[in-house]
Amino acid sequence: MSVAIRAEHLTKRYVLRHQVREPYTALRDVLARKARQAGKALLGRNEQIITEDFHALNDVSFDILQGQRVGIIGRNGAGKSTLLKIISRITEPSEGRLFIKGRVASLLEVGTGFHPELTGRENIFLNGSILGMTKAEISRKFDEIVAFSEVERFLDTPVKRYSSGMYVRLAFAVAAHLEPEILLVDEVLAVGDAEFQKKCLGKMRDVAQSGRTILFVSHNMAAIQNLCDTAIYLRNGQLVEMGEKDRVIATYLRSTADLHSIQLADRKDRTGSGAVRFDSIELCDEHGQPASALQSGKAGSIRLRLKKSPAVSVIRNLHIAVGIDDEIGQRITNLNNELTGNYFSESSVNEPVIDILMDKVPFRHGQYAITLYATVNNEVADWIGNAGTIPVEPGDFFGSGKLLPDGQGNFYVGHRFKLH
């Protein structure tokens, strides 16, 4: 079988710029920005730009054969989306080479692929012609695409007015029906509802059976197992393993480096006496085993490891509060031992471990920022704003096979309906 995609030493480097500057002098900022756009950095006397190289992908090489169905796995920030963007030519590698044989259609993040000012109908034709199809060929597929996407009523609306769910429906329908030889799908499917996801996976299976090459990024191991024959495991921009899917998935799930743990010992942006300090945050699953994420509707816990100051012999009246913020920075709740009535009057343990246990994780899938706060004897001992983010994976909270739709809030409230 011939090679569909060959990646040779793909590297994607970003230069991160940290600018240290005074918070005033708006006019100067404007001028500086203009000058920078012209390629010259104009800096004020007290301004400094610190740059730092960062590798989103680092020396990644592989061959994918025609008809191979490849799942790409790895935790957030591993470089999965960057790899798909390079293969779909949305971005260029900093180093390395890529050979592709066949037309590529991709379903990447919401916001790529479609022209926002054009209507759904116009975008279908635009995408088809990008894939090298004639108008007649696209017309033949048109009805099927519209039927699959379920956005018929909005076909003549510019896609910038679509909700993210509608956008993904249409984008998936286009990518899957326009008969590309290579189909790339990033985890955007996660924004659709469970039923639509099922439909998409079914369609991808059809595409796969017709011998097309598929690259599929997902956090859903069941979906990868179901659809793919091969998997690639990326970690910190590097390829850890590629091969038979079950073996690679097992490596990924075993890998302790992929357990979610936030180290706090070196954090300097904290206040408090230091009588106790937060040392790390970990997540545990329903069995109390370290986990990479919490899951909506399942039991799970947040484990806080603390360190007692050697100067303190006994910790009295330890109070712990964990503020949880959503992706736009709104405080959505506070986990707090006084609120729950769990008082800790005395402890002389040097490295206390505190588990915050949830019988049914109420948070909707997403990333949540956490703030940690501890007092000892009513005095602030440690306080870290934005200590890190914890991922929550989608889960079937109600056992109904349905997820809380996009834009309908951050957490689940256990409830039932009754008709009298």
Ligand SMILES: Nc1ncnc2c1ncn2[C@@H]1O[C@H](COP(=O)(O)OP(=O)(O)O)[C@@H](O)[C@H]1O
């Ligand atoms: N345009 C960019 N500028 C700087 N860093 C970026 C850019 N795009 C992605 N990154 C970083 O590259 C890393 C890999 O990102 P990504 O490929 O999106 O990971 P994944 O899809 O596996 O979650 C992340 O740390 C991300 O923050």
Ligand SMILES: [Mg+2]
């Ligand atoms: Mg991604």
